[in-house]
Amino acid sequence: MTWQVGYALANFNKSGPSKAELVEGELIRVVTDGQPDVLAAISAAETLDQATAEYFLQTYPNLDFLCGFRATCVWEGAAITFLEASAVGWGSSGTLSSAALDGSAKTAPHKTYKFSDRLIRQYGRVARVDREFDRIHRVHLRSGTTLRIGMVTDYEPNADAVRALWDRFGPVDIVWNINPNGSLTPEAIEAGHGLGARVMKWDDLREYLRTA
């Protein structure tokens, strides 16, 4: 058994409404009363690209959900598009737990970015969104302006969160703190300023998009 499958099974079986068992390899079955069983592959990949997603779907054709078990797992946009077109849910272990509970495993997107992704797509000034990574959106505004926006999820984003996003994904115009609670630290704003990016929360971002 791989380490990530061991951890996933231990987490499901320690308590809570869902239980899980190993099916084979990196495939587990999550069982929840009153909901369909979920066949989920548990990946230890640092980055989930389309080739990895295709590999899992070829290996486990009945797959309902692909779980990137590492907290640091990054999903590439092409993998997300492929999985959603294949009716396979995707995301973190927390996403899998929630999806098993509400019976939405085959359509569930990563819960961390679900709301902010919808928020930006539905904003009236936005003409089109190209999702490059789970947390990196290239946003085309009706005004003709294009902005590359990166999301950070921390309760209180710090300077490292801003620098790490920049180092991993390249330059962004805006670092968007999508956590609805908490506040930005002065160090985070300063780090963004030093890199040439604005660091903001939704209220400021919405206003920025309105005039950009």
Place this chain on the structure above:
Amino acid sequence: MGRPEGIFTHGLMTASEIAAHLLQACETLSDFDAYMFGSTLHGVGADIDILIVGPPGDGLSQLKDELRAAGQCLPLHLLFLQPSEAERTDFIGREKCVPLASLATQSAGSFTERPIT
């Protein structure tokens, strides 16, 4: 490519074992203040939350590389704070963070129960 990375043969590590492992594997940790917090202190959690407090720069970059290697088969969730950020947010006190050095010297089970053997 999603192929197995590391085999799960000895059960989950306790908080003490994780702390000892990280301190041994990451030489640069001695230049930083390192803590564990969250559910792993009390048993198995979805993530192993580790807080690193120290200045940015080459040392931090080196430490990140070391932690990445040491955490290859662990669900590490790393949080890096500058000293000023840690002080202002009172993160260490608020989250009841425990120094890795203290954890490593505890006998297994003092902070947590071994969830799987």
